[in-house]
Amino acid sequence: MRDYQITIGLEVHVELKTNSKIFCGCSTAFGSRQNTNVCPVCLGMPGVLPVLNKKVVEYALKAGLALNCEIAAFSKFDRKNYYYPDLPKNFQTSQYDLPIAKDGFLEILVDGQVKRIGITRIHMEEDAGKLVHQGDDIAASYSSYVDLNRTGVPLIEIVSEPDLSSGEDVKAYLEKLKAILQYTEISDCKMEEGSLRCDVNLSLKEKGAAQLGTRAEIKNMNSFKAVQRAIEHEIERQSDILAGGGQVIQETRSWDENRGITVSMRSKEEAHDYRYFPEPDLAPMVIDNEWVERVRKTLPEMPDARKKRLVEEHGLPAYDAGVITSSKALSDYFDAVLVKYQDAKTTSNWVMGELLRLLNANAMEVEEVKVKPEQLAGLLILLEKGTVSGKIAKTVFEEMFATGAGADQIVKEKGLVQISDEGAIAAIVQQVIDANPQSVADFISGKEQAVGFLVGQVMKETKGKANPGVVNKLLKEKLDSID
Amino acid sequence: MELYRLTAHQIHQLLTEKQVSSVEVTEAALNRIEQVEDRVQAFLTLTKEQALAQAKAVDEKIARGEQIAPLEGVPAAIKDNMCTKGVLTTCASKILPNFVPPYDATVVSKLNRQGVVMLGKLNMDEFAMGSSTENSSVQLTRNPWNLDTVPGGSSGGSVASVAADEAFFTLGSDTGGSIRQPAAFCGVVGLKPTYGLISRYGLIAYASSLDQIGPVTKDVADCALVLNAIAGHDPLDSTSANQGVPDYTSSLVNHVKGLKIGVPKEYFGEGLDSEVAEAMKAAIAKYEELGAIVEEISLPSTEYALPAYYIIAPAEASSNLARFDGVGYGYRNTEAEDIVSMYSKTRSEGFGPEVKRRIMLGTYALSSGYYDAYYLKALKVRTLIKQEIEQALATYDLLLTPTAPTPAFEIGAKTDDPLTMYLSDICTIPVNLAGLPAISIPCGFSKGLPVGLQLIGKAFGENTILRAAYTFEQNTDFHLQKAALTRG
Numbered sequence: 022m023r024d025y026q027i028t029i030g031l032e033v034h035v036e037l038k039t040n041s042k043i044f045c046g047c048s049t050a051f052g053s054r055q056n057t058n059v060c061p062v063c064l065g066m067p068g069v070l071p072v073l074n075k076k077v078v079e080y081a082l083k084a085g086l087a088l089n090c091e092i093a094a095f096s097k098f099d100r101k102n103y104y105y106p107d108l109p110k111n112f113q114t115s116q117y118d119l120p121i122a123k124d125g126f127l128e129i130l131v132d133g134q135v136k137r138i139g140i141t142r143i144h145m146e147e148d149a150g151k152l153v154h155q156g157d158d159i160a161a162s163y164s165s166y167v168d169l170n171r172t173g174v175p176l177i178e179i180v181s182e183p184d185l186s187s188g189e190d191v192k193a194y195l196e197k198l199k200a201i202l203q204y205t206e207i208s209d210c211k212m213e214e215g216s217l218r219c220d221v222n223l224s225l226k227e228k229g230a231a232q233l234g235t236r237a238e239i240k241n242m243n244s245f246k247a248v249q250r251a252i253e254h255e256i257e258r259q260s261d262i263l264a265g266g267g268q269v270i271q272e273t274r275s276w277d278e279n280r281g282i283t284v285s286m287r288s289k290e291e292a293h294d295y296r297y298f299p300e301p302d303l304a305p306m307v308i309d310n311e312w313v314e315r316v317r318k319t320l321p322e323m324p325d326a327r328k329k330r331l332v333e334e335h336g337l338p339a340y341d342a343g344v345i346t347s348s349k350a351l352s353d354y355f356d357a358v359l360v361k362y363q364d365a366k367t368t369s370n371w372v373m374g375e376l377l378r379l380l381n382a383n384a385m386e387v388e389e390v391k392v393k394p395e396q397l398a399g400l401l402i403l404l405e406k407g408t409v410s411g412k413i414a415k416t417v418f419e420e421m422f423a424t425g426a427g428a429d430q431i432v433k434e435k436g437l438v439q440i441s442d443e444g445a446i447a448a449i450v451q452q453v454i455d456a457n458p459q460s461v462a463d464f465i466s467g468k469e470q471a472v473g474f475l476v477g478q479v480m481k482e483t484k485g486k487a488n489p490g491v492v493n494k495l496l497k498e499k500l501d502s503i504d
Numbered sequence: 505m506e507l508y509r510l511t512a513h514q515i516h517q518l519l520t521e522k523q524v525s526s527v528e529v530t531e532a533a534l535n536r537i538e539q540v541e542d543r544v545q546a547f548l549t550l551t552k553e554q555a556l557a558q559a560k561a562v563d564e565k566i567a568r569g570e571q572i573a574p575l576e577g578v579p580a581a582i583k584d585n586m587c588t589k590g591v592l593t594t595c596a597s598k599i600l601p602n603f604v605p606p607y608d609a610t611v612v613s614k615l616n617r618q619g620v621v622m623l624g625k626l627n628m629d630e631f632a633m634g635s636s637t638e639n640s641s642v643q644l645t646r647n648p649w650n651l652d653t654v655p656g657g658s659s660g661g662s663v664a665s666v667a668a669d670e671a672f673f674t675l676g677s678d679t680g681g682s683i684r685q686p687a688a689f690c691g692v693v694g695l696k697p698t699y700g701l702i703s704r705y706g707l708i709a710y711a712s713s714l715d716q717i718g719p720v721t722k723d724v725a726d727c728a729l730v731l732n733a734i735a736g737h738d739p740l741d742s743t744s745a746n747q748g749v750p751d752y753t754s755s756l757v758n759h760v761k762g763l764k765i766g767v768p769k770e771y772f773g774e775g776l777d778s779e780v781a782e783a784m785k786a787a788i789a790k791y792e793e794l795g796a797i798v799e800e801i802s803l804p805s806t807e808y809a810l811p812a813y814y815i816i817a818p819a820e821a822s823s824n825l826a827r828f829d830g831v832g833y834g835y836r837n838t839e840a841e842d843i844v845s846m847y848s849k850t851r852s853e854g855f856g857p858e859v860k861r862r863i864m865l866g867t868y869a870l871s872s873g874y875y876d877a878y879y880l881k882a883l884k885v886r887t888l889i890k891q892e893i894e895q896a897l898a899t900y901d902l903l904l905t906p907t908a909p910t911p912a913f914e915i916g917a918k919t920d921d922p923l924t925m926y927l928s929d930i931c932t933i934p935v936n937l938a939g940l941p942a943i944s945i946p947c948g949f950s951k952g953l954p955v956g957l958q959l960i961g962k963a964f965g966e967n968t969i970l971r972a973a974y975t976f977e978q979n980t981d982f983h984l985q986k987a988a989l990t991r992g
Contacts, residue, residue: 061607065827067600067708068587068609070741100823102870104847111826167831296870298879301712301820303742 025225025260028233029191029252030141030183033198034176035208036148036216037080042173043147044071044114049175051214055153055168063173065109070302073098077175078121078306080207081145082316084177085122087205087323088140088198092313096121097305098145102296106167107150115146115178117297121308127201128325129193130343138194139182148174171215177207183222183233188252195219195245196347200324204349212244219248224269225259234259235269239283241276251276255283327352335365344373350387351377357394362401371401375415379422391425392418400428412485413437441488443495446479449487450495453478454503464500472496507532508669509986512578512726515672519566519577526559526566526577530621533579537623537670543651543989545643546665548584549592550624555579558621565619574729576619581671583662584625585632586717587706588612591622595708596640597630599828599835599854609706610741611675611717611734618733623671626661630856631825632682632710634658635928638919639858646915647690648987649953653912656686656928662720663690667987673721673730677707679714680813681908681932684944688907688956691946691987693721693973695731696932698964699939700745703738709824711817712743714936723983724945724974728752731966745964755970758978761795765972766900770806771931777910783948783955784906787976791904794975801900805892808885809934810926815869815882816937821859822866828854861922890938897940897962902972905931907944907956931958941966945973946982954982 042049045062062069085092099117125140150169156162179198185191199210199217210217224236239255242248254276259269273292274283299305322330324346331342346352351372358368376397380387400421404414409432420431432438440446453475454461464471472493479492507515507529518524534552541547562577582588585595587605589612594600608616615622629639637645637660645660647653648668655664659676662683666674667690676683678696687694695718702717709715719730735749767788772781788798830836830850837849855863869878896903908928918925935942940960947957957976961969977983 061605064832066605066607066833067593067595067603067827068585068605068706069607070705070743072740072742102823102826104826104829106829106831106843109827109832111829112823294872296823296867296872296875298819298823298870298875301743302709 024228025263026228026230027186027256028183028224028226028236029185029187030222031181031185031191031194032220032222033179033181033195034218035084035179035202035210037077037175037177037207038209038216039074039076039080039175041074043074043077043145043175044173047173051216053170055166056170058170059172063109064169065172071114071300073303073306074175077145078308079316080175080205081121081143081177082308082313083205083207083320084179084202085125085143086313086317086320087201088122088125088127088143088179090122090125090140090143092122092308093119094308095119095305096308098300098303099297100300101146103293105149106165107152107169107172109150109169109172113146113149114300114303116144120144121306127194127197129190129197131187131189131193136184136190138184138190141180141182143177143179146176146178148172148176188249191221191252192245192249195248197324200347200349204321204323206321206349215243218243221248221252221255223252223255223259225256225263234263235271237269237271237283238273239276240273240286243278247276247278250281251283254281258283321349324349324352331365335359337365337369341366341369341373345369348387354387354390354394358398358401361395361398364401364405367401367405368397371397371418375418379419390422392421396421396427403428403432407441407488408432408439409437410439410485410487410489413439437486439488440483440486441491443491446483446487446491447495449479449482450492450499453482454496454499461500461503465503472500508536510672511722512575512672512729515578516572516574516576519562519572522566526562526621527556529577530555530559530579533623533670533672536668540648540668540670540989543646544648544664544668544670545645546626546661546668546670547581547624548594548596548627548642548661551591551622554591555621555623558619562619562621573618573733575615575673575733577621578672579621579623580615581623581626581662581665581674582612583628583659583674583676585628585677585708585710586612586675587708588622588625591625593625593708594642595631596628596642597855597859598641599851600833601835603833605706607706610703610738612706614734620733626659626665626674628661629658629682630859631708631821632658632677632679632715633821633858633862635681635685635925636913636915636918637661637686638915639856641856644915647912647953648989649691650912651989651991653914653953654689656689656908656912658682658686659694659720660686663687663692663694666690666692666720666722668989669986673719673726675717675730675734676720677710677715677717678932678936679710679716679817680936681929683718683720684932684942684956684958685908685929687720687944688954688958689912691954691956691982691985693719693724693727693943693945693983695719695727695943695966695969696935696941697731697735697966698745698941699936700743701735701749701941701964701966703736703741703744705738705740709820711820712824713820714813714817716936724970724977725753725756727943727973728756728970731970747964750967752966752970755967756974757971758975760791760972760975763791763796763902763968763972764900765791765796765798766801766896766903767798768801768803768806768896768903768905770803771905775909775927775930776906777950779948779950780906780908780910780955783950784904784957787947787957788904790976790979791972794979796972798904799900801896801903803892803896803934805885805889806934809889809937810930812882812885812889813933813937814865814926815878816886818862818866819869819879820866822863822870825855825859825863830854858922886937889934893934893938893940893960894962897960901961901968903960905958905960907931907958911950911953911955935960939963941969943969943973945976946985947976947980948982
């Protein structure tokens, strides 16, 4: 492969989690029975008119502020005209030349380097409905059904500058964007449910060339992984064309997940002329400074600021702070544990280790976990006091995770309190030494690892409850005295 | 006198004095419709049973000794582009042959709440596009003054039914003159209120930034009553003005002394019928005689109103009418093999020629590469026209013009020449572009056909318009003359 410079810009659609739709009072709930969250307005019946949901503007403002954008003092909606059966009015009410926010940025960390990615604009629009095709695929379908539950669900479209230059950049950008939007609590950002969708604009040019190459737009990826794969494939496809002396065509391509390739959807010539014009049924919006400032005050601490705080105030390694702050829910959980238990590093080890491991194993989100932060703090306090051993603590945590019971209760009910009483342990140590003369002999002959076996035997005798520190100390003393 | 000849306020008086019942009045209207409808052809749908049931309920209320609202128990009808829950709403189009709305337009629910008796739905130019009601895909409505002439349009049914005494009042919609021009042609009172005064919710949009619902009545007093009944802010319409409304009957005062009226000379140019011009002169003289100060003024941008309108209105229409695609409701061509041909066959067969013409005009004007030259320029012209009229209205209380340059023309006279047809709205279109209120009242006759006088007011200045119109009416008798319902 020749050495091409890759230029990528993203258009990300994010569903806002308002309770009602953007222009009517219908519910936005995901997964309802088909065509139940609908009314004459979102069905686009003759004579109906839109009424803007103010919450949508507020959420868009939050996104704009969280992404360091300039907020428009005057903004309006426009109609984007095109025919499709999932769009009952055959126009989408969107924003064209006066979007609510523009000229922002976010920062990503790739290979230890901070990179600033420009946000060109953020605009509000309504989502379309969904077509369900009968048959193997759209081409072979013998009939199509229309579900309009999603019609009118509020969206914001976030358009980046073409500042991204690799799949890694894109991954970092999407993760960061998702984290920021989740922090502001305006969207769930679930790609699988379609609440975050991403189109990629990608072009290649010779290193050092002044002009950007011809770009292709890629649509239809429904996971971060698919975005990555589509980008990798598209880079390869375009560089093959260029290397062979060909020219990339400006077109829209669709990612085929099963085949792992992008296929042409429509050329530039076939591109829609959307005939945008100002939406005459909605008055333009005047967004005064006071409103903007009021919204700004509702913004939570953003991931970067939070990461910085965890590093500077709690002494966490940057890596730990990055993992914990990648999700607001996880970060909130972490902070809540710290209220009751102050050792940040131990907490982060447990949150990143046991908690995330069990969440992943059970395909659960942090929000769903039964263990309350103060319960985890309780367990860590027991561990610190030596009431339970580290090994027992992990067993206890699994039980907590499964049942939601507190650490104290589990430890008490199952008799898992650590034995730290030297007298009691000394007796068992003596018993183990007496029963394993060979290992003792090995140790005396210089095989240090024999101690491990003997410790294991003591732990076995005590069902893991013996304080390992005390066991080690006593064993060493006994063995040394034999020597 | 026959009951059907009376005005709404006269009926109200008889009802409250218990001289007649609402059922009697309703039956009188229904009988009248039966007698003359084959000649007028104003109704697309009659809701006889609903009307009688509503009338009965009003009578029971009166019998209980309860107060009734000014229009309660009075039979009325509605242009067929306003949604009526459970009652067919067609826009006189083949593309909506079977649409029964699951909701009422705001104006309809307002009238229902005030106990108005609903007689049915009225003919119109398809989707309100036209000036003669000849673009209805259903039937030809005739002018009661001469059945060989058109009633005007697009609210031809709304106006002809009032002129023929079938309904005591009706609602029409006015995008470029669709209430006023037919009101002038049929010798009744028609008001286009200020944009934003009446909710558009449930009005099937032609051009959203221009459309406005308004009353068609037998006299100015009824106009004020109907306006009282339908005006006011509606949270379902984001373009409806969020402000209180006055009692419009308070303007029913016979007094114009000192009122300043401007007469823009551009409205008296080429193509003005000589008898219409005479009627205007006489009206001006009447106002002067009554103490108003009338002066000639100039509104030089007027000539650009028609071309600007025929860019802006079709542009909005091309988008508003996109929803009639055969997918969710209305007519669908079932032979098409794929979605694109289903769209194109459905729309080719469902829409009439004038609607298609305007959809094409609008689509073209909004297309990439033409937007700036057409749509954007038209918006600028619109702003200029608005500023110019508003400036004139800073000096004058009202502007006076003919409503239409000619009286009603013969059926078929202009159907082959859209541009000539468009010219019949030349006096009314600037008012819609400016978003201002204007009324048409009867002020004379030309060749035996009624002539309309247009009074244009300031935004939300309906009261001044009504006062001047009422005063004119009190001092003339044009509004009392009745159509003969005969040919030629």
